Amino acid sequence: MYAQSILGIGWAVIQPIFSMIVFTIVFGNLAKIDSNGVPYAIFSFTALVPWTYFSSSLSSSSRSLLSASGIMTKVYFPRLIIPISPVISKLLDFFIALIILVGMMLYFGFSPSTDIIYLPLLVLLMIFTASGLGMWFTALSIQYRDINYGMGFFIQLLMYAAPVVYPSSIIPETYRTLYGLFPMAAVIEGFRAIFLQTIKMPWDFIITGTIISLLLVVTGSFNFRRMEKYFADVA
């Protein structure tokens, strides 16, 4: 996965840590964004663990078909493997980042709540959202390269639609349902509820998020299967 690189798996650690440092300086110290009363560093890092997973797996899943076009036009194998495999393989990075989070919790003196039993549910929600969107985008990108060009930009903007740098509590109550439509809101706030115990488990987010992510996976894979037979021709 990290072929021909110096840091190798170290990249799994560097990305969230550096984002955390920058966010802490910019949003925590300069903009003084509310962090539910916990140090901004761990506040943002708790969100960055699932978010980094989501953004990197979504972007490589969206690019996957195009980068595999060489192999795709030569041999047959179930095409669905292509967008799914980055979603699976990025889990390794995710767990490494999770270990760092545990280290930070020890340092800052946090302990997880009993809601940790729901952690697998949140992880599944995260995987489903990434793979559902990934399947949609990668199937489209093979025909419409615009997806490929716009993806990095889109994911960057998407971060502000999720409570990564701010808490969801600053969202006005009337917009809360609308805000919950993005399943990553449920995942991130869920992580904060489990690891920082600053909020309760956001069950309203989790329920809508689960519905949406399942919908994404079902429609995404259906569309993927439908488009599959054209991949080799238009790639």
Next chain:
Amino acid sequence: MTDIVISVKNLSKKYRIGLKEETDDTFVGAVGSILKSPFQNLKRLQKLTRFTNIQKNSDDTIWALKDVSFEVKKGEVIGVIGANGAGKSTLLKILSQITHPTTGSITLNGRVASLLEVGTGFHPELTGRENIFLNGTILGMTKREIDSKLEEIVEFSGVEKFLDTPVKRYSSGMRVRLAFSVAAHLEPEILLIDEVLAVGDVEFQKKCLGKMDAVAKGGRTVLFVSHNMAAIKSLCKKSILFSKGVLADFDQTNKVIHHYLNDNNGVEIKKSECGPDNSLTLSDSVKLVSIRLIDDENRKIEILNENSALGVEIIYNTIDMINPIVPSVNIYNNYGEILFSSINRNFKKDSHSNNGNHKYTLWIPKNTFSSGYFKAGVILSSLSYANSERLIQTIKHLSFEVNDKSLNEVVGENGREKESFLRPQFEWEYQKV
């Protein structure tokens, strides 16, 4: 129950090709088209996967394959030949399920391994070893199977030294070697190979052909696309000829090759006669009247059997020729390679100075050729001192078939042409000692 492994029914594949786009040469027009272009792009891109009214032929679609049907039995090695763009690779791509047919269906019984083009399915960043596992897995081998065959694969490919080097640093030859080795050791029931051997060196090509032969003898089925007629001929008993997406022939390999080679040159298949064609004449003083291929009894022949000699009869007309004329006849095989040339060494005794018609007949004794297809060319040169000038030249313009039944009995129908194009019956002396 049935021994049909590949069955293709009414297979067609349509592709969309690009058409030249109109460009505006005024400033306003150009700005307008920039604004319009996203919409046009959208339309164009949508059309890539959308074929409304499949049967309709529009300017920007082509049929890569049209209404192709055939069946292949278990254990057959089938050659697939045809000009570039005839649909050979498209067929293999459909058979290996990389692309789907527009209409029609295919039925495959057994595991398919395909080797399409150079570098088949390798990940450039991974090492040779990793790619063996990747490729093997993709082609349906279990890790255990690959483990047990790894040594054999590496040995066959001859790239041991580079096994832990990323494949992107391989030469194209090395890539093909490795790819072929993996596919060949997969033991698939059906092996599809598309013109991959061209990159390997002679020694490796031989190894591959040997391996393919072994694969076929093991009762598995091979479809082999190549432009190397010699390889096709030595490997495949039967062959398929494609021409512009249509299955043009499916028969014994040598017949199909003959069909292809002659079709290709735009010359009629059998042409044993040639009239006064001016394009062949290079001089004013000599004109060709006719060339005929004849048998003992002076009849024009198309198929020569074992009982008759072959005559090449040349009639020409001279006006004011001073120098003697030297006739010669070249005999070519089906692939256009010259087999021999016969020149009249005794031309000096023949009379040339008279105006009028002259006739030469070259007699090639009976039982000279193997059964098969041949071509003949005639050259008339004038011999002045020191240099000779060509007056009339036909290049492989006549063709004939030899069917030597007495020979077929000995070497078999499939042994025709196999070892030698010529099998002259020289003097065989027998003594019991």
